[in-house]
Amino acid sequence: MNITLKQLRAFCDVAQTSSFTLAGRRMNLTQSAVSMLVRQLEDDIGLALFDRVKRKVQLTETGRQLLPIAERILGDLREVIDGAADLRALRRGILRLAVPQMLACSWLPPVLARYRVLYPDVALKMIDTTADRVIETVRQGEAEIGIGPERPTPEDVQADLLWQEKMQCACAAGSLLAQRGRIDWADVADAEWILYSDAFSGHLERTVWSGLSVQLRRTTQVRYLPTALALVGQGMGVTAAPAYAEPFGRLFGAVFIDIANPVVERRFLFYTKKGYELSPAAQAFRLLAGQKNP
Template sequence: MSITLRQMRAFSVVARTASFTIAARQLNLTQSAVSMLVQQLEDTMGLKLFDRTRNAITLTEAGRQLLPLARRMLDDLRQIEEGASDLRTLRSGMLRVVAPQLMACTWVAGVLGRFEQAHPTVGLRLVDATADDIVGTVRRGDAELGIGPERPTGDDVTRSFLMNVPMRLVCAASHPLAERQTVSWHELRDERWVVYSGDFSRYVEQRLHEHDTSLSMQTATEVSYLTTALALVGTGMGVATVPDYARGFAGNFGIRFIALRAPALNREFFVYQRRGLALSPAAEAFAQMLRRAGTRRGAAAQAA
């Protein structure tokens, strides 16, 4: 027979109260049950813990020496129980998220702000990366959740749909198209493009060819980050197609956002996580908040 927590609790309370009767009331047990638990503990350890007389119950020398250890173990257990409760109720924990750089400082930042207001004692680690690095960051365990456009996942990472994001043409404020509300891809045949992701460029080319095999993008410059692409577009080095959530930076870079047509492009965004691994309570709560926000954003984009 192994030592149980019920036995250790009974031993500790009887030692504190010096009474099986009082201990039984505090433990919500019968007196005989408390006596049995203490007897089982003594039998298991091969030590007598209490001297029992008609008028008193006192600790033996072995009982006095073992009592601090028992109380320390019960206190550690209490701390574990409290810690687990804090994690479940989001009074503690750590949220680790990775998102594309510009998405991280725009749309994701807004959702994180609402999450922090709801759960101010949960810590946060936000990794801002390129869209091509999202899956790898989740795979390495550097983030529990990833947010980003469609990318190959392999067998160890899974994804779930989050939202559709409209793609817009971005040009310099001085560009001849800058005052237009919409522009067709045929009107962009002679434009030079600033490209910020090889995977995204291949996606756009594929969609264009599906619509019209004569459509393509003539690359002028290739960079790693979307913010750099926006800055170069602002200098007049070319145009780019970017997610609509980046329009908050139009004033910073002197650029204009224009709706694309023939074809209009929407990019699917997903939530990524390690396959087969349970999310922490903080990550699960944030994922639910993300999906609600994604649903609202998708509905707003369709209305626009």
Template sequence: MRINYDIHDLQAFVAVAERGSFRQAATDLFLSQSALSRRIEKLEEGLGVKLFERTTRRVQLTNVGQTFLVNVRTALDNLEDAVLGVADLAAHRTGTITLACVPSAVWHFLPQVLTRFSARFPRIRVRIHDESAQDVLNLVLGGEADFGINFTGAENPEIVFEPIYVEKYVLAMRRDHPLAKRRSLSWKETVDERYISVAKSSGNRSVIDAALAGVEKHPLISWEVNHVSGVLALVEAGMGVAAVPNLSVLPGRQDIVIGVPLVNPEIKRTLGLICKRKHSMAPAARTLFEMLVEALVKRPLTTLDEGDPG
């Protein structure tokens, strides 16, 4: 049987059944009695059954009508739940956000923003992929992450890149290193240091190599590690110094390892929020994205730009 009636017809049927009166039901629904009667007739014709026994004094459900009333109420309740579920998502009450970011974001500014977001929307689950810059870019491009925090992607035509701040590179060293009291260091002054570097496959290595291409004097690599975390572990062990982005020097370890700003040349990278172009974010993801923009774009950059030599 083809269904040729709509939700208003079902609501009219329930109103008449509950009120036992076309007149009272019509008043409740802000309809004329003739309009309400047409809806019930349309429903009965579509079903091929009689739903009401009508007398001059009262309207009563038939046996079929009583069974139908139970089913219609259930259907309307389920529909209402479905609509409210969508409204909940739109109002950020439930759902999941997937965020891809470089690890330094997790250590520094992401927890503060997530804490405020969670206080406003406690039933939203946030899934975080803390990965390398290339992996973050791939997750966003592939649609596996709603958006990302990354320092690459601005050159990709499929990516919208929202700059957060410019991060300078520092020379990471133990706090008891002879150069730790310096406000800044030129690359020439580091030539005699045992230098620890990330591997050539690293995005950080590419940034540093490009900046030092025309520099005559800079330190030779003594140790090479795949990830910045490994580099900093060797620095902490006293095996040498390393050029790393300022955010890589973790706040909880600055009693042991500090970063002194590097100059001549000064090396920078731009960290930003990335999302796929022409991709419509879910309301909750859009809200978190905007909270990050507001928190980070307006954040004072003095500490991040100048480093903290201690």
């Protein structure tokens, strides 16, 4: 049995118009073509659907029982087609993001506000997490896309550069360091450090501390950057943070100052599952995000 949607439509149109000719006009087919489609359907199911008596077309008892089923099938198909059209036009859909907590409350809100203006009918599910969890959240399918600092990327994840962000030193507003407009890494080699990411700490050790031949003092370890900044503001140590976090540092009494020799930049990337087609909602967000750098 190989019933086609075209056969079902011919059956429904003939039943609704009681005419092969009128059904043909609806379908832009000849009367004979419609008749052939109905005959094929009858052959496929092994039952007559219409009585053809003196040029009159009437449903058989079988046809009357099958008509609501066929109409429901065609109606469901129209809903599928309309739904796909709505998804393509972003009149529906869901945007699922995984973003580090600090990005989620600094860089991201203006991007989402612009996205909402453009696509008001797309729902949002945002997972604000740690930078170290962004990739795994994408891998597990909890988020379709992730945005965060560069991390070791597994083979099944695609990573594309969005922007690079200069790292600065955060210190307490009342400290001696805060009086200086610029420092070198060597100036804070012996400082007490507040760390909020093992991956980033490892990056500092590879790119900074190993070159200075010093051992980083790990005095305090937290999970989130806002927590680290709050402790910095209390004079408990210093930390390194991306420049976009500076407004939040002020809230906690922390000051951001330039740090060089070497200048350290962090790459922020767009993470997706490799080999998976992005939804229209995610594609639109990716395009918009690429235009909105800190």
